[in-house]
Amino acid sequence: MNYEDFMLRAITEAGRNKYTAKPNPVVGAILVKNNEIISEGYHEKFGENHAEINAIFQAKKLINKKFTSFSELTLICTLEPCSHIGKTGSCAEAIVDSGIKKVIIGSIDPNPKVSGKGVDILKKNNIEVEIGIHQDLVAEQNKFFFYRHKNNKPYITLKIASSLDGKSHFNSQERVYITCEESNDDVQKLRAENDAILTGKNTLLNDNPRMNARVNFHVNQPEKILLSKSYNPNLDKLERPFFKGSKTTHIKNNDIESAILKILQNDICSILIEAGPKLANAFLESGFVDELVVYTSPNKLGETAVSWFRQNNAIEKYGFKLESSCKIGCDIKDIYLKNGKK
Ligand code: AOF
Ligand code: ZN
Numbered sequence: 001m002n003y004e005d006f007m008l009r010a011i012t013e014a015g016r017n018k019y020t021a022k023p024n025p026v027v028g029a030i031l032v033k034n035n036e037i038i039s040e041g042y043h044e045k046f047g048e049n050h051a052e053i054n055a056i057f058q059a060k061k062l063i064n065k066k067f068t069s070f071s072e073l074t075l076i077c078t079l080e081p082c083s084h085i086g087k088t089g090s091c092a093e094a095i096v097d098s099g100i101k102k103v104i105i106g107s108i109d110p111n112p113k114v115s116g117k118g119v120d121i122l123k124k125n126n127i128e129v130e131i132g133i134h135q136d137l138v139a140e141q142n143k144f145f146f147y148r149h150k151n152n153k154p155y156i157t158l159k160i161a162s163s164l165d166g167k168s169h170f171n172s173q174e175r176v177y178i179t180c181e182e183s184n185d186d187v188q189k190l191r192a193e194n195d196a197i198l199t200g201k202n203t204l205l206n207d208n209p210r211m212n213a214r215v216n217f218h219v220n221q222p223e224k225i226l227l228s229k230s231y232n233p234n235l236d237k238l239e240r241p242f243f244k245g246s247k248t249t250h251i252k253n254n255d256i257e258s259a260i261l262k263i264l265q266n267d268i269c270s271i272l273i274e275a276g277p278k279l280a281n282a283f284l285e286s287g288f289v290d291e292l293v294v295y296t297s298p299n300k301l302g303e304t305a306v307s308w309f310r311q312n313n314a315i316e317k318y319g320f321k322l323e324s325s326c327k328i329g330c331d332i333k334d335i336y337l338k339n340g341k342k
Helices: 003-015 051-060 091-098 117-124 135-141 143-151 181-193 201-207 256-263 277-286
Strands: 028-033 036-042 074-079 102-107 128-131 155-162 167-170 196-200 223-227 248-251 270-273 291-296 305-307 320-328 331-338
Touching (some): 003 036, 036 051, 117 128, 135 143, 143 270
Parallel strands (some): 196 270
Antiparallel strands (some): 291 331
């Protein structure tokens, strides 16, 4: 195996922690001696050890068995070792302290707290550094993390469930189930992938949703964000499952741009918006939505129901292009990207 092969292995294995590391990136680290793997480490859970620390810890158990000094080892890591002391210590400093003399990095960390500073620490301590092996794969597997730091905003996906005639619900406010079970299961996966779910007052009051990710694998449940100037959740918090199970934030504001700035103050890299037509259109008009996922059922709700959009071809007019379309149960799932950009 060569460095490329080890990097591919580290990327593949790191990917297994996608749902438990988020909103942190998934990261893998492998220590090798003469093309043989000595140890591996992964960032398995948000808030816990980083990949490099786990790899070094595992290798320490094998000292004088498989190798005699860390200077004999090369570290292959998918992401630049961190320079900062965050929830855990600095990986770059730990690498220096271990005595490792060569580090192969997939991609520079786009997080401004780290970006380039981890490499500087290594180089200043006479560690040989190579950067860029499979960096596109590292960026791709951490799409939301890279997007957030490159664009200074979270990746925003808007999900809507529509009837064949483009309707959302009835004016009577009774809850209608538009899409089929398979689509509803698919939405659970969308929720699991995102760091936060955002909704508005009307959806909260009319549908009384849980808005958690009901999936059969371990996942860091998305945080929940209520965007509404007027609703006071303290009034009936106990009755509302929305406020249970994971961190909830009520942003008492209707201004989308300042809400996004507020959300950026924490670790969130991606948001799924599940809201009614008013908030959905406000987000689309704001220009901040990156991806639109539309589930369309084969049934019509009829003239008396409320439309998602006021005009024809609204999705295209908002600047979205169809990226993919597939059948899901009896529904159709369409994914649109802003200006067709990935
Ligand atoms: C690494 N190795 O395995 C990961 C890194 O809050 P903390 O302390 O966990 O730090 C999170 C930040 O560290 C994250 O935003 C990213 O910049 C980097 N992630 N770095 O050296 C790892 N997961
Ligand atoms: Zn680190």
